[in-house]
Amino acid sequence: MKYKISSNEATVFVLQEGAMLTSLQKGNIEYLWQGDDEHWSGQAPVCFPINGVLPNNEGYAFGKKCIMNRHGIGRINPFEVKEQFDNSITFIQKSNEKTREQFPFDYRLEIKYTLVGSTVTTEYTIINTGSEKMPFVIGGHPAFNCPLTNGESFEDYKVVFDRAINKRVLRPDHHTGLVNINERFEATNGCDRIDMKHDLFEENDAMIFDGIESKCATLIGKSGKGIKIEYQDMENLLIWSACNRANFVALEPWTGISNCSDEDDIIEQKRGMTILEPNCKAEFKFKITMI
Numbered sequence: 001m002k003y004k005i006s007s008n009e010a011t012v013f014v015l016q017e018g019a020m021l022t023s024l025q026k027g028n029i030e031y032l033w034q035g036d037d038e039h040w041s042g043q044a045p046v047c048f049p050i051n052g053v054l055p056n057n058e059g060y061a062f063g064k065k066c067i068m069n070r071h072g073i074g075r076i077n078p079f080e081v082k083e084q085f086d087n088s089i090t091f092i093q094k095s096n097e098k099t100r101e102q103f104p105f106d107y108r109l110e111i112k113y114t115l116v117g118s119t120v121t122t123e124y125t126i127i128n129t130g131s132e133k134m135p136f137v138i139g140g141h142p143a144f145n146c147p148l149t150n151g152e153s154f155e156d157y158k159v160v161f162d163r164a165i166n167k168r169v170l171r172p173d174h175h176t177g178l179v180n181i182n183e184r185f186e187a188t189n190g191c192d193r194i195d196m197k198h199d200l201f202e203e204n205d206a207m208i209f210d211g212i213e214s215k216c217a218t219l220i221g222k223s224g225k226g227i228k229i230e231y232q233d234m235e236n237l238l239i240w241s242a243c244n245r246a247n248f249v250a251l252e253p254w255t256g257i258s259n260c261s262d263e264d265d266i267i268e269q270k271r272g273m274t275i276l277e278p279n280c281k282a283e284f285k286f287k288i289t290m291i
Helices: 097-102
Strands: 002-006 010-015 020-026 058-061 064-067 080-085 088-094 107-116 119-128 134-136 143-145 158-161 193-195 207-210 216-220 226-230 236-240 248-254 274-276 281-290
Touching (some): 002 080, 002 088, 002 107, 020 281, 064 097, 119 274, 216 248, 226 248
Antiparallel strands (some): 002 010, 010 020, 058 064, 080 088, 088 107, 107 119, 119 281, 134 274, 143 248, 158 193, 207 236, 216 226, 226 281, 236 248
């Protein structure tokens, strides 16, 4: 089921399946990647309660065995519509027998989208409805068309941060998704921008800006069209595109990252974990502005 929210400047469509953005439109431009079988069929899934992967898709959370594929269970289990207005919609997912087989905790996950002008805000609310502590991370995975307009190419785009980036980035293994914490790569050369090139993503996977101080990044082309993403609540930003010259760039704000080489299979001890007490909630948000 697809739902529409709108403002005086833009229109957004959201799928109930996965509570996922499926279209960001302003004027005659579609900003969101529409997915294909050749490069990546996804668009903007939620990553919960893990970001990236666990070794062999397994781990232990406070002694309980968890078996989860890449990016967790939130995106592959049903959501219901909690409420809808002209410019906002809220989805809710509750733990059930199926989710507990993979992540043996009780939770409620709410995802709210609000469109004001050209900006859509994604808000995550996670509530521990069980009687035990619950570890989790969460993040967005939106991918954007690149190029956005006729007459442009992928290489006409750059990602510009709100400050210079001096820290070298991590990159997960293309095949396993695991991160060698001892190997870092140059990305910005101490500047505030990265020129987009397909070659950046052919030999290596996503660029992980862990513990990033910049809280705003803009994907912008020579025409002046692009998107700005603001992620004050998130500790990490990933920039990713698929192999074989995919015409999209994903900008992914995450609270955690994929499993690292210096971590074991104890989930609650991994980087970025939020430990939520029973009957407590945590909230995170980020914003996407169509330019």
